[in-house]
Amino acid sequence: MIDALGLSRGDTVVDLCCGSGQNFADLQRKVGSEGRIVGFDISSQMLAIAADHAERHGWRNVELVEADVADVVLPPDMRAAVSTFGLDIVPDVERIVTQIAAQMPTGTRLGLLGSQEPGGWPDWLVRFGIWLNSACDTEREHLSIRPDATAARILDEATRHDFWWGIFYWSVCRKKGDGPAITTKDTGA
Ligand SMILES: C[S@@+](CC[C@H](N)C(=O)[O-])C[C@H]1O[C@@H](n2cnc3c(N)ncnc32)[C@H](O)[C@@H]1O
Numbered sequence: 506m507i508d509a510l511g512l513s514r515g516d517t518v519v520d521l522c523c524g525s526g527q528n529f530a531d532l533q534r535k536v537g538s539e540g541r542i543v544g545f546d547i548s549s550q551m552l553a554i555a556a557d558h559a560e561r562h563g564w565r566n567v568e569l570v571e572a573d574v575a576d577v578v579l580p581p582d583m584r585a586a587v588s589t590f591g592l593d594i595v596p597d598v599e600r601i602v603t604q605i606a607a608q609m610p611t612g613t614r615l616g617l618l619g620s621q622e623p624g625g626w627p628d629w630l631v632r633f634g635i636w637l638n639s640a641c642d643t644e645r646e647h648l649s650i651r652p653d654a655t656a657a658r659i660l661d662e663a664t665r666h667d668f669w670w671g672i673f674y675w676s677v678c679r680k681k682g683d684g685p686a687i688t689t690k691d692t693g694a
Pocket of ligand 1: 521522523524525526527528545546547548551572573574575588589590591594595
């Protein structure tokens with residue numbers, strides 16, 4: 506999914522519901538130390554772990570913002586945003602994805618990774634899988650929260666991939682249209 510975001514060195518990338526920062530290493534590989542990672546999460550405890558994670562790796566280009574994803578203000582120079590197992594656990598996801606898409610500058614991408622109700626599985630097997638994931642707070646109702654469906658409807662050029670027998674998906678959509686263009690960073694050069 507991260508490969509499909511079109512990121513280059515020096516870019517700004519947003520991690521929505523970043524948790525403890527599990528995506529930061531992969532994002533760092535794309536944007537480099539001259540880029541920037543902005544992580545949003547509602548939990549100060551998770552952000553403290555993310556800050557520690559960044560410090561241990563010596564990443565000085567990580568900014569962490571404590572915020573409800575429903576209220577985030579995206580940086581105008583963002584090249585892409587990701588959310589992994591984040592937007593698919595929040596209520597009212599349709600409104601939230603719509604708000605995020607409205608703020609995304611033209612040409613930027615939104616990458617989503619989440620779980621979904623797998624087609625053709627017997628009910629007991631789905632319940633067993635949810636039980637196995639209970640340490641991650643997975644509940645059955647989360648499987649029907651589908652930020653990817655909203656993103657595919659209101660953004661363009663959707664790429665998606667289902668994996669692990671259809672339990673998980675990733676999708677990347679690109680914003681075309683009339684939104685604000687990306688603001689290029691003033692490097693001072
Ligand atoms: C399952 S964890 C995923 C963390 C990370 N994205 C990952 O893949 O490891 C979900 C994260 O979403 C955060 N979260 C839940 N509701 C949120 C909200 N309304 N706004 C912002 N963050 C939220 C939680 O605090 C938690 O860190």
